[in-house]
Amino acid sequence: MAIRNIVKEGDPILNKVCRPVEKFDDRLITLLDDMYETMKNSEGVGLAGPQVGILRRLFVIDIGDGVIDFVNPKILKTSGVQEENEGCLSCPGEYGITRRPMYVTVEAYNRFGDRFTLNAEGLMAQAICHENDHLDGILFKEHVIRKTEEL
Numbered sequence: 001m002a003i004r005n006i007v008k009e010g011d012p013i014l015n016k017v018c019r020p021v022e023k024f025d026d027r028l029i030t031l032l033d034d035m036y037e038t039m040k041n042s043e044g045v046g047l048a049g050p051q052v053g054i055l056r057r058l059f060v061i062d063i064g065d066g067v068i069d070f071v072n073p074k075i076l077k078t079s080g081v082q083e084e085n086e087g088c089l090s091c092p093g094e095y096g097i098t099r100r101p102m103y104v105t106v107e108a109y110n111r112f113g114d115r116f117t118l119n120a121e122g123l124m125a126q127a128i129c130h131e132n133d134h135l136d137g138i139l140f141k142e143h144v145i146r147k148t149e150e151l
Contacts, residue, residue, distance in 0.1 A: 001037040004052040024113035048134035059131035073108035096144030
């Protein structure tokens, strides 16, 4: 596994819409492993493809229960509202209270191409929405309702 450079705000890649992953192979597994290592090294809870310069629809999340790979995710349903503090590895030092769904149902594929559905709530729902936004060129700052000093 390797630590990759995290793309910072201002780089146009962060504003582009990602393309679907088409091949589930060793290169994809290596990319996901590298993304996880990079995320943990930076003390994050999620990291999306464009944040490491890859315009593909994938991200990794670990909120403390182990890593989950999301490849070609689709948010099927959202409900409820939560307002929580949020930051982003691509926007170091910037934080704010965002308004996100409390509950999310997402369908995605794992690194081997197996489809799964996940019902998430709280921090996991927030992280899924945050990382999924990256796949559509949206930064968390577009959801900030009030800036904060730190997480």
